[in-house]
Amino acid sequence: MAILLLADHDNAHLSDQTAKALTAAGKIGSDVHVLVAGAGAKAAAEQAAKLSGVTKVLVAEDQTLANNLAEPLAALIVSLAGSYEAIVSAATSVGKNVLPRVAALLDVAQVSEIIEVVSADTFKRPIYAGNAIQTVQSTDARKVITVRTASFAAAGEGGSASIESVSAAANPGLSTHVKDALSSSDRPELTSAKIIISGGRALGSSEKFQEVILPVADKLGAAVGASRAAVDAGYAPNDWQVGQTGKVVAPQLYIACGISGAIQHLAGMKDSKVIVAINKDEEAPIFQVADYGLVADIFEALPEFEKAVGAR
Amino acid sequence: MKLLVPIKRVVDYNVKIRVKADGSGVELANVKMSMNPFDEISVEEALRLKEAGKASEVVVVSIGPAKAEETLRTALAMGADRAVLVETDDAVEPLAVAKILKGVAEAEQPSLIIVGKQAIDDDSNQTGQMLSALLGWAQATFASKVEIGEGSAQVTREVDGGLQTIDVKLPAVVTTDLRLNEPRYASLPNIMKAKKKPLDKKTPSDFGVDMSPRLKVLKTEEPSGRKAGVKVKSVAELVDKLKNEAGVL
Numbered sequence: 001m002a003i004l005l006l007a008d009h010d011n012a013h014l015s016d017q018t019a020k021a022l023t024a025a026g027k028i029g030s031d032v033h034v035l036v037a038g039a040g041a042k043a044a045a046e047q048a049a050k051l052s053g054v055t056k057v058l059v060a061e062d063q064t065l066a067n068n069l070a071e072p073l074a075a076l077i078v079s080l081a082g083s084y085e086a087i088v089s090a091a092t093s094v095g096k097n098v099l100p101r102v103a104a105l106l107d108v109a110q111v112s113e114i115i116e117v118v119s120a121d122t123f124k125r126p127i128y129a130g131n132a133i134q135t136v137q138s139t140d141a142r143k144v145i146t147v148r149t150a151s152f153a154a155a156g157e158g159g160s161a162s163i164e165s166v167s168a169a170a171n172p173g174l175s176t177h178v179k180d181a182l183s184s185s186d187r188p189e190l191t192s193a194k195i196i197i198s199g200g201r202a203l204g205s206s207e208k209f210q211e212v213i214l215p216v217a218d219k220l221g222a223a224v225g226a227s228r229a230a231v232d233a234g235y236a237p238n239d240w241q242v243g244q245t246g247k248v249v250a251p252q253l254y255i256a257c258g259i260s261g262a263i264q265h266l267a268g269m270k271d272s273k274v275i276v277a278i279n280k281d282e283e284a285p286i287f288q289v290a291d292y293g294l295v296a297d298i299f300e301a302l303p304e305f306e307k308a309v310g311a312r
Numbered sequence: 313m314k315l316l317v318p319i320k321r322v323v324d325y326n327v328k329i330r331v332k333a334d335g336s337g338v339e340l341a342n343v344k345m346s347m348n349p350f351d352e353i354s355v356e357e358a359l360r361l362k363e364a365g366k367a368s369e370v371v372v373v374s375i376g377p378a379k380a381e382e383t384l385r386t387a388l389a390m391g392a393d394r395a396v397l398v399e400t401d402d403a404v405e406p407l408a409v410a411k412i413l414k415g416v417a418e419a420e421q422p423s424l425i426i427v428g429k430q431a432i433d434d435d436s437n438q439t440g441q442m443l444s445a446l447l448g449w450a451q452a453t454f455a456s457k458v459e460i461g462e463g464s465a466q467v468t469r470e471v472d473g474g475l476q477t478i479d480v481k482l483p484a485v486v487t488t489d490l491r492l493n494e495p496r497y498a499s500l501p502n503i504m505k506a507k508k509k510p511l512d513k514k515t516p517s518d519f520g521v522d523m524s525p526r527l528k529v530l531k532t533e534e535p536s537g538r539k540a541g542v543k544v545k546s547v548a549e550l551v552d553k554l555k556n557e558a559g560v561l
């Protein structure tokens with residue numbers, strides 16, 4: 001039987017989280033259908049059809065699906081579920097919101113944030129902030145799975161799947177969308193960036209965060225991350241938080257600036273290829289995972305770093 | 313309006329987790345246990361709603377071993393009115409927890425159930441959404457702001473790109489994110505008082521819930537570790553290493 005992969009998109013663009021989750025889905029089964037649910041989502045559907053490994057794209061367009069509200073989206077997925085052996089989504093805020101609802105409606109367990117597909121019913125997933133890795137086997141006939149995308153490479157293009165329309169399910173009408181306050185930025189997204197520079201509590205203020213971290217990010221073409229302490233203190237917006245309860249990232253280069261390295265932060269970045277830590281405390285735990293550690297004051301080191309990397 | 317707050321007893325977030333050598337799980341003997349941090353936030357939110365006159369009663373519930381009573385008492389000491397302990401020594405999966413919570417909700421008839429976004433032991437992030445589905449209620453996950461209106465609640469949610477605000481019909485399930493509030497500590501007199509607050513004991517069979525796990529845990533292992541690298545002496549050396557050794561700049 002086929003696999004249904006829920007697309008992550010904003011109607012105009014398919015997020016590369018979908019291409020990464022597709023790689024995981026393809027290891028569970030070879031017949032992967034992508035569901036694009038939205039309003040005016042044709043462009044996203046066309047992008048999904050081009051991904052290599054996708055055999056069919058289902059598009060459900062309806063005003064009730066425009067804002068990823070959990071109840072109508074879950075109802076749609078459940079209405080399609082009968083033909084699928086597994087329902088998969090990237091562990092994005094949309095996937096994490098809706099898939100457990102789907103699982104409960106289907107009376108199956110969800111396997112959250114898999115990092116490896118061992119076989120069609122067996123998966124590895126981190127527990128305790130990534131301090132242990134569990135191998136679990138699902139005994140349910142139908143599987144509901146979210147994928148930690150930092151652990152899978154994005155599927156390439158080259159597909160030409162057919163696009164089919166499906167109708168939205170009846171909207172239970174339990175919730176309504178009021179507004180989105182989404183940050184817009186020309187910088188790469190955290191979960192797809194090759195380089196990330198993150199700032200911690202040491203930055204001290206939102207002004208300093210912008211003054212010290214952002215120029216380096218711009219110079220490197222990097223995405224910007226933050227520790228929870230920096231987000232809680234209002235130095236950085238919530239969607240920049242990296243960690244157990246924020247975003248999990250695995251860039252080529254992660255630069256942690258004035259971040260101590262609490263396990264909850266490490267949970268979100270320790271699979272980065274190269275880790276740099278700049279911290280004035282040489283005992284800071286972040287140095288235990290850093291490939292290159294620099295004991296220094298970030299307010300001196302970062303401007304110097306920006307100059308030294310030169311024009312790129 | 314009654315509020316129901318499910319709380320889980322978990323390994324304290326400060327404990328360094330050790331995986332058992334035989335791969336059968338993590339070491340839980342003699343490890344400090346606490347209330348799941350997100351559940352402290354849920355309790356705090358419920359208490360604030362009560363203090364603001366929006367709610368009349370805060371009931372906390374935990375599904376777990378007899379020792380979970382301590383965790384419930386902590387919530388009572390923070391200010392919750394009543395507790396329900398659904399006692400079981402079995403490992404519980406989110407789906408089974410959600411089914412028991414559904415039973416508790418049917419008995420208690422709350423207008424709002426405030427669930428943590430995720431338990432920091434299993435990191436599942438499922439229970440609130442599942443509970444909401446089983447009850448056929450609205451859900452508002454990852455809340456950083458909750459405002460109660462007439463028959464509805466307006467909830468601001470932390471999502472990948474920033475914030476989303478939605479309106480949910482009550483009764484509803486909300487799951488709490490880190491920035492919703494800062495939980496209070498229980499004062500000593502309140503800890504004493506909490507010992508006398510009512511705590512009801514139940515079992516999963518009282519709710520007719522089949523607890524058998526759907527996921528078989530085959531193995532628990534250490535993550536592949538990372539070794540500390542080198543300390544560089546200067547920014548210049550750092551840039552040189554990143555360019556010429558690591559090749560990432």
Ligand SMILES: Cc1cc2nc3c(=O)[nH]c(=O)nc-3n(C[C@H](O)[C@H](O)[C@H](O)COP(=O)(O)OP(=O)(O)OC[C@H]3O[C@@H](n4cnc5c(N)ncnc54)[C@H](O)[C@@H]3O)c2cc1C
Binds near residue numbers: 244245261281296
């Ligand atoms: C349930 C739960 C979930 C959590 N989830 C997350 C999460 O997802 N992500 C996350 O990041 N945290 C998370 N945390 C919080 C985590 O435990 C830490 O509190 C947090 O990561 C600390 O942030 P920090 O390193 O910026 O601050 P601190 O720990 O205060 O570290 C600041 C560091 O800056 C250094 N410093 C200070 N001044 C300078 C200077 N001028 N130059 C250089 N270095 C300097 C200090 O030496 C110190 O090491 C969570 C906690 C809990 C309980």
Ligand SMILES: Nc1ncnc2c1ncn2[C@@H]1O[C@H](COP(=O)(O)O)[C@@H](O)[C@H]1O
Binds near residue numbers: 318350406429437438
């Ligand atoms: N055994 C339990 N008893 C009470 N509440 C629980 C239990 N397990 C999970 N929960 C609730 O569900 C939330 C999310 O847990 P999880 O879905 O396991 O990540 C927790 O923050 C609790 O509010």
